[in-house]
Amino acid sequence: MALSPQWLDELKGRITLSALIQRTVKLQRAGREWKACCPFHSEKTPSFYVNDQKGFYHCFGCQQHGGAIDWMMEQHGLPFMDAVKELAAEAGMEVPAPDPRAARQAERRATLHDVMAAAQQWFVSELAGPGGAQARAYLERRGLSDHTIRQFGFGWAPDDKQALKKALSDFDERLLIEAGLLIEVEDKIPYSRFRGRVMLPIQDARERVIAFGGRILQDRDGVAKYLNSPDTPLFDKGRTLYNIHRAAAASRKTGRVIVAEGYMDVIALAAAGFEDAVAPMGTALTEQQVELLWRMADKPVLCFDGDKAGQRAAMRAAERSLPLLRPGHSLQIVQLPTGLDPDDLIKRDGPKAMEKLLAEPKSLLDLVWQHERDVAPLHSPEDKAGLKARLLGHVDAIQHPDIRSLYRRELLDRYGSFAFPPRPQREFRGRGGFQRDVPQRTSPQVVSALRQASGTAFRDMLTTAVLHGLARHPSEIHRHADAMLGLAKGDAQLAQAVDFLLDSSQELEPAANSPISVGDNLPPPPDKARFSFLMEGSDPDDAREDLAEAVALLVERPALEAAIVAATRRFDSDPEGAFAEQQRLRKRKLEIDSRLGQMTRKRAAAEAQEDNDAATGDAEVAEQETD
Structure with a gap:
């Protein structure tokens, strides 16, 4: 059905939006507008506004926006045309007639609604009559009250193939077949689909009966416990x-x-x-x-x-x-x-x-x-690899890029902790008695090989910091393996460094030997690369969390740069859209740089606090010696 913009504007002009919304939402006057707590999300302070003059509502919290037709669709679950018809009836307007074929289809649907309403009345009357005694006893055994039976419209379909057809004889037999109430079989008289079943009406969002579900009173082999109407012009079960x-x-x-x-x-x-x-x-x-x-x-x-x-x-x-x-x-x-x-x-x-x-x-x-x-045993490496493949299969099905990325990160984190649990390790006491885990002194052969493998990969500050962080916390290497390998595609030197870390993860396992500085073993990162996960004696949980965030930022950065280039190329064909996209991407890039700065300041603050604690401790010792 084609509705002209002029007709829709006339419809909207006849509807007072605030009066429509006030039927279900308590509005308060706010100048020329109305305000309320948003019905689309939970909030304590009103951010939902209705403007009758402009004919729209808007929530500044969740960004829901629309007019009268949108309101009927969102709040009442109506399809577009049903929403239009409801509003047109209130406004006293006639919906434009569709083309003849569409008109015939609409007329048939209206007639089918009449058939279903009549069938529902008959089922209810049968439940209340003498033939419904067994069904009433069944409902009583199920603990259903009279109120519930009436509220949900329970009925009874007698175990008679022709009873419904006789009861609805005012309607053409073809309509009963089309409504799914009769079954048509070649060379046989059409007969009732529902027989000997407690009946429940299935209704649409406008409370019209569009189908039925029926349940047998006693379970029997070969007989479906529940039976639904087939798909019809009124009913699509999906x-x-x-x-x-x-x-x-x-x-x-x-x-x-x-x-x-x-x-x-x-x-x-x-x-x-x-x-x-x-x-x-x-x-x-x-x-x-x-x-x-x-x-x-x-x-x-x-x-x-x-x-x-x-x-x-x-x-x-x-x-x-x-x-x-x-x-x-x-x-x-x-x-x-x-x-x-x-x-x-x-x-x-x-x-x-x-x-x-x-x-x-x-x-x-x-x-x-x-x-x-839990779906399959996980005894062998092959079993664990199968788990990872299944998880990533689900991740790949997600269409939204940000959600897909977050699911991948979270599931791989869980997989890494499950498949590569940290090995038992001894503890040593650092300054102040805090227990920390530290890597063992890496062998000169490993240091030399990592230097040779890394090459120019260490020229980038964040890349350098992440590679050093993985070397200091080798239990995290496999957790971030996929992200690092994906980042290293097209960069042979970085790929070589990542491969070496994967191959050397066992040699880099934390142990109980004396603590060392990463700088003793690896090429030192630039002075500006001051991250908590490279810090001597840092809290292990905080270090691992910061390292995970650094890996995520490292992976996101080149993707952002590529997206900015792509947006720039679209300026000729879509200058407005390309500019908006470029601004959004640049804002995210600034957020990444800001977060890296925060991580740097976090380490600097921690070092300052540690120096202060040391000075305080020295002063206390000096005071005790003086005493």
């Missing part, structure tokens, strides 16, 4: 979430959305007070469903059973989501105790047990790491 029309409103209050595995899980959660719960349609989460979830909350909580099937479902959701990740948007995972679903847990331990699990979810990164670490 783009639908069960209970979204209720959960969308609830999630605006809680700032959360829970994704359970099935309908009954959602109903059990809602009955216990967790009304912000949805479920996919019996399949793994799709990309479209993830996007629907992100409209409701930045980090939806996936709630899976603790058994192997639940773990596999969690990983399938992770694999679908990794390519979609963007800043501020991810998934969180809660795995229930083995053998329990949400209903079981709530009945056994109460809602507080569920709330406790939801308050401590696992991150997506934690899930990937733990699953791949």
Whole structure:
């Protein structure tokens, strides 16, 4: 359906945006505008403003921006045309007629909605009638209250192939087939899809029934426990979430959305007070469903059973989501105790047990790491190499470059600590009794070989510092191997130095011999390269952390320089965009230089403090001798 800009402007002009938003958000007058705490993210001080004159809202905290149609799409989960229709009805405007074919399709959809509404009424009446006694007893055994049964629209489909067709005889048989209520088989009379099942309506964001799910009363071999409607013009299971029309409103209050595995899980959660719960349609989460979830909350909580099937479902959701990740948007995972679903847990331990699990979810990164670490034995080097390959396979699926880089760094850090744990080492006491780890005195042969391998690689201050840092902290060499090898591509001398460090890591293992200065063994770095991880007697944890940051900065710097060159080349074709990109990149480069300066000052301050401590100690000794 084509809507002209003029018609859309007329629609927006008839809508008072603040009145629309005030239905769900408490606004306060602020001069000519309105303000509130942002409904899109948690905050204590209002940064969300609504301007009726200009017809838009804007949050200065999370940068959400839009008009009336955007509001209906983001806050109510409506597709564009549905949002337009809702606003047009309020404004008293007629939506322009589409082309004839589109008009026929819209008319058929409207008729199908009528069919589904009539079917829902019939299922509900059957549950309440004499034929629904067994179904009512089943729901009672499940612990469902009358309120919950009414709220979720439970019904009953009699075990009769022609009952529904007779009940909906006012509708054409073709419509019943198209709606998925009847099954058509060649040379046979169409018959009811749902028979002998407790029925649940599946509704869209506008609360219209678009499909059904049915459950048998007793599990039987060869019979599906749950049966859903097939895909129809109204229902696409990959783009639908069960209970979204209720959960969308609830999630605006809680700032959360829970994704359970099935309908009954959602109903059990809602009955216990967790009304912000949805479920996919019996399949793994799709990309479209993830996007629907992100409209409701930045980090939806996936709630899976603790058994192997639940773990596999969690990983399938992770694999679908990794390519979609963007800043501020991810998934969180809660795995229930083995053998329990949400209903079981709530009945056994109460809602507080569920709330406790939801308050401590696992991150997506934690899930990937733990699953791949535990999925197969890790006894041999080949096993460990397989773990690394699987982790990097997940990383490569991430499309956003910054998130991909951060995932790579974090997962390789965990892999390095797991695959190359530090060897047991003795301790010695430095000044003040602080225990520090130091490298052993490196053999002259190793020093000579490293000097020869490094060549001109030591001319760069940061590169020099990092190579010295890896030599001083050899347990970190394999942790940063991939980053250094990637950096060394195209630089034969640097590659030779990195290869030598990898080959010599065992000879460089920390030990209990007397402490030495790195300068005793390696070419000294430039005077300006003053980093904590090169400092005598530095705290080992701080040194390793600073070394990791230095490696990250070292890797990012050439990528930034290449991106600046690429942006400069685009000035002729896109001067405005190229300039903005160049400014952003140069700002990041200045941030890197600033951080390096901070690391330098950190070391200088530490040295000054150490000199001061030494002077104080000498004074105390002198005073004691005087006494």
